[in-house]
Amino acid sequence: MKSELIVDVQPKEVSIALLEDSRLVSLQKESRNIAYAVGDIYLAKVKKLMPGLNAAFVNVGYEKDAFLHYLDLGSSFASYSTFLKQALDDRKHQPSLPKMKLKPDIDKHGQITDVLQPGQELMVQIVKEPISSKGPRLTTEITLTGRYMVLIPFGDKISVSQKIKTSEEKIRLRRLIESIRPKNFSIIIRTSAEGKRVTELNHELRTLLQCWEDTVARAQCATAPALIFEEESRIVGVLRDIFNPDFESIHVNDPDVYSQISKYVNLIAPDRSSIVQLYQKPEPIFDHFGITRQIKSSFGKTVSFKSGAYIIIEHTEALHVIDVNSGNRSKAAADQETNALEVNMRAADEIARQLRLRDMGGIIVIDFIDMAKSEHRQKLYEHMREIMATDRARHNILPLSKFGLMQITRQRVRPALDITTAEECPSCFGKGKVQPSLLFTDLLREKIDYLVDELKQTGFTMYVHPFVDAYLKKGLISTFRRWRMETGKKFNVRPDQSLAYLQYRVLDAKGNEIDLKEEKDIDSSATKSKSKAKNRGNED
Known part of the structure; x- marks a missing residue:
């Protein structure tokens, strides 16, 4: 099966599409300024206990309080609580977890009021992002995820992925991890660790241990609520979870993200670093790989x-x-x-x-x-x-x-991806009446004149529906070519399948979007309604 990852980086969001034999099987959209993502760790404060729910509402800085159930405290909460109290009481010295003596597990059938109190500071991790009217869901059982293993503080167990079939490999990995595992840390060995050497596993373990120490150090310097550990970018997270030798290519249209992905792939699979490719064609990357059409139909x-x-x-x-x-x-x-x-x-x-x-x-x-x-x-x-x-x-x-x-x-840890495929009329903006289609090219010419004369733009790109693009470029002396000659400026018109028939968007030479919607385009119907109401009032 041919697997490809297509990454579309836009100013406000990043879209990640996974193709299997050119068929779209996974699509993730991520705001570039996202907060409260799964895996993020916060220093938070207990706000309210709910004995009836056996849970607590916790302030992590989100507009709605986060939810922490008793069962999400983890069996090793007593050890966790003791360690965190030591760290926050003496903020100049970080306690050593390997030197600590772990306490007995808490009662599975206990009550939240027995272990928490309002105003108590906790180090919590997001396990479910805010969905609908609900705030994030939390756990105090901290996990740090790598490509080959998951590190869990305050434990003493080694678990092996069930997807590793051979008992010999399971025994080898268990013995290997046991020889390098620090005291008071549990480790889950992931499927991707199969066949890996001790040097690779030890390097990742040391990296995860450093992440843990850095997180505790940030907690000691922070005032709740505060973000103290941010999960790596969703793009790298997707790669970490799904990357396999069958990947044929990873295409990305942003140089910075390309560099980030290349660095990560080179780290985990140096022999596969050539599969990461920077997409530089003027056609939108999702259009080029046929993803836009699949999104519209799916x-x-x-x-x-x-x-x-x-x-x-x-x-x-x-x-x-x-x-x-x-x-x-x-x-x-x-x-x-x-x-x-x-x-x-x-x-x-x-x-x-x-x-x-x-x-x-x-x-x-x-x-x-x-x-x-x-x-x-x-x-x-x-x-x-x-x-x-x-x-x-x-x-x-x-x-x-x-x-x-x-x-x-x-399992649901993020809101379901719900993309509206029905298109709002870009000409009437929901008012019910549109300008004549024949005059759409006149509107585009007005916008180009405005860009050139008023905004002093050059080298910009105007994206339009493919049908409109074909119309503008038909003939030897096309409308597009005539516009360039008349304005005396260099600019481009490109097709974009994600746009509606009478819709357009403009990016400047640096790739930043230029908002050309005028107030009259959006508010003309509202203005008319106000005018009619005013006239009726005068008549009365």
Whole structure:
């Protein structure tokens, strides 16, 4: 399977697309100024205890208080609490965890009021980003993740990934880690550690230990609430989690991010550093790799797949509901039962892809087409388990009920990616009436004159819908060429598939977007409404 990673860096956000055999299977969008991301560690303060929920609300600086349940304190909370108290009481000297004697585990069935009190300072880690009206979810069981291992302070265990199949390799890794593991630290050995030498593993372990010491040092210097450890960029995080030898290429359109990714790949796989490539073509990177078209066709409420069948995806606060429909299939089987099985199997493939693509989590209920035969229902259940095996998020799949419903629970740590594919009219801005399409080129010419004469811009690029781009450049002496000759300035017009038909955007020579929306474009309808209301008032 050919795997490619495409990174689109824009001024306000970064989009990361994972392609398998040129088919989009994962898309992540990240604001460039994101806060409270999974993995970030904060020095926080307990604000309120909720004995009824056996939880506490904690101030981490977010607009809504974060949630910390008793079970998220971790079994080693007594040792953690003692260590943190020593660190915060004497802020000039950092206590040594390996020299500390660990305390007994806390009671699994204890109460939050027994271990926490309002105003207490804690070192907490984000395990679930703010979703909808909820604040972040926290844990005090700190984990520091590397490519080959996960370091967990206040423990004394070594765990090996179940995906490492051979018992010989598990024994080798366990013995190797035991020989280099510092006291009072637990370690989870990840799948990517398989076959690695002691020097590579020891180097990463020392790096993670340094991260821990730096985090404690920042906590000693900080005043709660404060960020004391920031998870590495989402791009590097994605690489860390999914990078494998099958990766054929990583394309990125920003020199700084390209340098960052190249440095990371060169660190973890020097022999694969050549797969990182800087994309420098004028065409938008997502258009070039066919991702924009796939996004438009995959993120709507209705998603079609083979032979006319389709699924309908609805989102609610509590769960996601997916309905499978056969539609007008062109190659339907002779009998209804076989046809239902075939549609359901293909729908399962698409649903598994959609769960990864949209990062849907929580409870997912799927209404498959009814099948009378129990062996067909069992076959569909086993097929869904098989294709979901590659999904890295933790999940659980239940067999079909007698009503043809399948229930799936899937780990949710971030909001589901919900992209609106319906386009707001860029000409009327929702007012219901548009300017004549024939005059759109006149509008573009006005904007170009404004850019050249008023803003003194040169070398800028105007992006338009591909149809408009084709119209502007048709003929020997095209409209575009005539505009360049008349203005006497150098500028470019490029197609962008993400734009609506009568939409445009402009980037200056440095790649910064120029806002050309005039007040009259947006507020003309509101102005008219106010004028009418005023006239009525005068008449009264």
